[in-house]
Ligand SMILES: Nc1nc2c(c(=O)[nH]1)N[C@H]1C(S)=C(S)[C@@H](COP(=O)(O)O)O[C@H]1N2
């Protein structure tokens with residue numbers, strides 16, 4: 088193909104634009120290795136988009152709690168970049184320097200996104216600036232070469248081609264343009280992707296974490312009775328392994344926090360500001376408690392819930408040092424990545440609530456994605472108002488004066504976990520034999536406790552299930568019902584009742600604004 092005719096010129100110009108954009112991003116990614124991971128413009132812009140999604144875009148806000156949606160966001164961002172860069176290339180060919188202006192504006196926006204991220208500094212903007220300068224120079228040179236090639240090609244087609252001297256010009260110009268566009272773009276993509284992989288390995292922190300030995304708990308968790316684990320096929324295990332624990336956060340890149348530099352500050356309406364570093368925290372008498380953590384976005388029957396053994400220091404003890412002032416009713420905790428949660432002060436001070444500043448999860452340091460080195464865990468509250476990962480600050484304040492991240496986005500300021508139950512086996516849509524089968528699942532009402540779970544088949548009566556042994560009110564309980572089915576299709580429903588005598592309501596409510604409600608059901612075919 089030759090750059091003769093407006094259509095082809097546009098195509099080649101667009102190619103040059105995309106190649107120049109790849110160079111901008113590639114250079115920025117590589118330089119971010121030296122200027123800090125916060126320098127990545129793609130991730131900064133993506134994070135800014137996450138934060139800016141208007142509360143009205145409800146479904147998207149719900150989706151943003153999730154992890155798979157981050158890949159979707161990055162894909163959309165990638166498409167937008169390619170389209171914009173292509174257009175900028177065309178503009179630069181037709182109305183220079185408009186293409187460069189587009190690149191410049193995009194770069195300024197990206198730099199703003201980078202430097203306004205929590206914990207970023209002006210320093211982190213350098214990779215994007217340098218990348219943009221290199222990219223713009225390349226775009227200009229590329230478009231000039233394209234123009235020369237076009238002129239040669241047009242001369243050639245205006246001469247009756249007898250090959251020879253006239254034809255050699257276009258060959259050279261063609262090569263000089265294409266090699267620039269393709270080689271520069273290719274190298275940039277390869278180098279950028281390589282830097283990204285390297286960046287995401289966050290080797291230093293990962294290594295420090297793997298060498299870290301956590302102290303033994305001074306207050307050990309109550310032993311888990313053998314009867315807490317029914318051990319049935321298809322039933323969620325009582326303790327969720329770290330590798331299978333759901334992950335929800337607004338972080339496009341998992342923050343890698345150097346434990347040696349980590350500090351927590353307790354500020355705001357307190358008599359004494361408290362500051363504690365990681366070594367000081369580990370030297371305190373740590374406690375271990377089993378607690379089930381649930382996400383407010385967990386829909387009926389969903390899997391955004393897990394149970395783990397947490398090692399940490401009671402938050403109430405730290406608050407005793409700080410001495411909250413009268414009138415305070417909330418603790419606004421802040422993550423190193425800017426996420427915030429507003430937790431009722433009274434819950435954190437309650438002697439009967441094992442709210443932890445946690446460092447360990449199931450016998451090892453917190454995995455990076457679950458908040459290494461330190462996070463909060465508060466039994467009985469959804470994660471979005473309590474479980475701040477990578478926590479660095481707790482400000483004692485008032486609900487009237489401050490809001491956590493999700494509150495202005497349409498979610499309730501307070502998020503106590505709702506009584507819920509889930510059928511794990513049989514799965515919805517399963518085909519089962521006609522012998523006896525186990526209907527089994529989990530039920531939870533953190534900090535209150537589940538008293539009974541019933542199942543119902545079709546329009547039949549509620550049938551009491553057998554509950555696994557309770558470990559504590561703060562964790563979920565397995566349950567099982569041995570069912571001898573009749574042939575045909577059946578709907579199975581589950582309903583839990585807590586120790587206060589409240590049962591789950593049948594009426595469905597979506598997760599937004601304070602947690603889902605309704606009976607989980609599965610439909611199975613027997614025979
Ligand atoms: N820093 C930070 N902490 C956070 C969040 C977040 O977006 N950023 N999300 C919260 C939400 S909504 C939940 S449900 C829990 C999930 O914790 P997990 O990912 O360890 O399961 O973390 C909470 N802590």
Ligand SMILES: [Mo]
Pocket residue numbers: 152335381382383384469470471
């Ligand atoms: Mo959540």
